[in-house]
Structures are given as C-alpha cells and as structure tokens.
Amino acid sequence: MHDPVQHATAGAGRETGAKTAHSPDHGHGRGGGGAGADRPGLDGRGRGEQIPRLGGGRTVDARPRKSAQESSTGSPSASVPAASRSPQVITQAPLLLNAESSLSFEKPLRRDDRKGDIRFDCESTSCALESDTSVFVQMFTDEAVSLDECRFLLGGAERHRWPLASVAAGSQICVKHPSGDIALLVVQTKSTALPELAFLMVDMTVWKKAV
Template sequence: MPRPPAGPEERKRRRRRAALLGTAAALVAAGLLISSAWLLRDAMDGNRGRDRDFSVSASGTPDPADPRASASGAAAADGDASPDGSGAAAGSGTSGTSDAPSASAEGAAAEPTAPQVRGYSGVSVDAENSVSLSDGRSRKPSEGDIGFSCARAGCELESDTSVFVRMYGEPGATYDDCRLFTAHAKSHSLPLAAASAGTEICVRHRNGDIALLVVQVKSTAMPDLGFVMADLTVWRAEKG
C-alpha cells in the first residue's frame, strides 16, 4: 500500500534529524582530527627528546634544560667563590680589595699648594711714599718695593726689588698671567704716561712674590704733587 505523502510537520522533523546527524558527524570528525594532532605532537616531542639525549651523551655536556645540571652548576659556582664573599677565587692568593693607593689620593698629593693671596685696597705711592709688597703699607721711598718718581721726562713707577709688566687686553689678569709675563721681565720701572684708571700692572719681587697693581687714580699733571692710588693683590711665594 503506497505511503501517504508526508505532511509539513513530518518534513520539519526530517530536516531537524538530518541537521542533528550532520552536526554529530562534524563533531566526531573534529575530535578525530584533534586526537591525531596531539598524537603527532607527542611523537615529535619524543623524537626531539631522544635526539637531545643522544647529543648530550655524545658530547659529555650537561643539558641546560635538566634541573639536575642547573643545580650542579650552581653548586660548582658556590664552591669557586671565596668564603668571605670577596669575589676572589679560592687558592688564588688575592683578595677582593686592592692595596694600591687610590687615584684621587695620588692626585691630591701631586697638586701643588696654591700660593697665599693678600689684597690691599687704596694703596698710594708718591714722591714721599712707596709701598711694601709684604704688608701693603706705606714706606719711605728707599724702603718700599714700589715707588713713584717724576724725576725724568714723565712720571713712572720704579723699584729696586721688583720688575714690572703692563698688561693689555681685557681686564682681569690672574696669578698665572702675571707669573707667566713677568718670568723673564727685566724692567725695574714703568712709565705712567699711557696709564689710566683700570690699567693692570704685574709685578714680580726678587723673592718670588707675584703682585697685580690695578690703577684707580693717577695724577701726574703736576709732578711735584703727582701720585698713583691703586688696588694691590699679592700672591706669596712658597718658601722652602
């Protein structure tokens, strides 16, 4: 007897059943693929492990991945370190500290001591007074180190104990400048015709003292009343 045609409900049930069967088949296939992949990975890892074991046994070198090798390496490093933690190798006969003097100590010992400096403001020299480099005080013309004279055509500074060098250029001469420029100076006098306020004059005493004379006021229009007022800086020579 022929089967009556399926109704709408029957067709829906058949489609749902077919869909469920297809989904189940897909899940089974996916599971099989995943299982195959894991089996393949395990096989490859096993082959790599055997290859590594073979290479390690052939070379005699511990495997870094082996925890036992790491532990033995750390123990060996601890055994090589000195007991006091100084970082010196055992039995080497050297310690972690050096007995050599530090470079800073050597540099400090090698540096020369800076000369003593003295400053005197407003010292004045004229026909009746000279100035001493030892204390910056006025002396009789024959007793001081820097004197003043207008006996010649023009007024000038003069000295029996020191030599003079006038400094040119930017103001601010230093001890090193004066020491350098007076090293071979021979003149015991310095004309004042071109000198003015701010003129710098380096002086070297025969005992090694270096001085800088900075003119503040110069009056030479009337030689009998002429004078020079200046600021004086003296660097004492180191006495042996």
C-alpha cells in the same frame, strides 16, 4: 644430472660477490674499516697526528689586569699627587703712592717712606714706577688679570722701571719680587699733570711665594 634451481642460485651468489668486491663504496662507509679507517677524521681523531686545539689548551684570563700603581696602592687615585696649595693672598685698597711713599710686599703694603720695594718717581722726564729689585710688566686688557697670567708674562720680564705714559685708570701692572712674591697693581686714579703734586691711587694684591 644437475638441478637447474641449485645452478641458478649458485650463479646468482657468485655475481653478487663479484659486485661487492668491486664496489667503490667498500670500506668507506660509516664505521667501516680499510683505507678509510687509516685517515683521521675532521676532528683529527684517528691513527694520524692529532690536530692541536685552538690556544694550545691554555686558559685565557679575560679579566683586566691591574696596573703597577693599582697593585701597589690598591687605588689609581692614590698615585695622583695632591694639588699644590694656593699662595697666601694679601689685598689692600686704595693705596696712595706719591713722591713721599712707597709700596711693599709685606704688611703694611703701603709705607710712609721711600724704603718700600715699589716707588713712584716723577723727577725724570716722565713719571714712572721703579724698583731696585722687582720687575714690571703692564697687562693691556680690560679683563681682570689672574695670577697665572701675571706669572706667565713676568717669566721674561726684565724692566725695573715702567713709564706711566700708557697707564690710565683701570690699567693693570704685574710686579715680581726676587723672593717669588707677585703683586698686581690696578690703577684707580692717575694724576701726573704737575710733577711736584703727582700721585697714583692703586688697589694692590700680593700672592706670596707664587713662583
């Protein structure tokens, strides 16, 4: 004769075991074994191939690199060339230029003979400045002319004679000597009505070795 209580307990145990064997969550819980344990987790740790860390594990130096100039000199300013020296300046004013005098790029700037580099000539049809070696260019501006402006325009100058028809008081004329000296003549007075008595009164500035 069977005990009804034992029979009921055994039946309940078998039913519970069957449910556990067919449960879809078996082996996939936290810390569980089975198929779930064979797959790597989100962090790449498991029996599968590990996921490499970002950057391959190398340490990146975030400090700015020094340039070659800084490395060799220790300071970027050490590689900057020193500013070129300003040319020597000679100034004389006023200077009288007529048929018996001339101007030179050396002291004294005015000579009492015609042996200077810049001469005043009124023997032709019109009065002019002339030179055997230097070239002239007139600056048509009311502003004071700088050395850089003279140097720039004299770069293409070719005229060794400059007529004075367009020259008046205040006119500025740049002159370049083959030695590299540059002169600026600022006309103060122009008198050419009588060629035999004609003259110019000028202020003269010379920049030595300016080219």
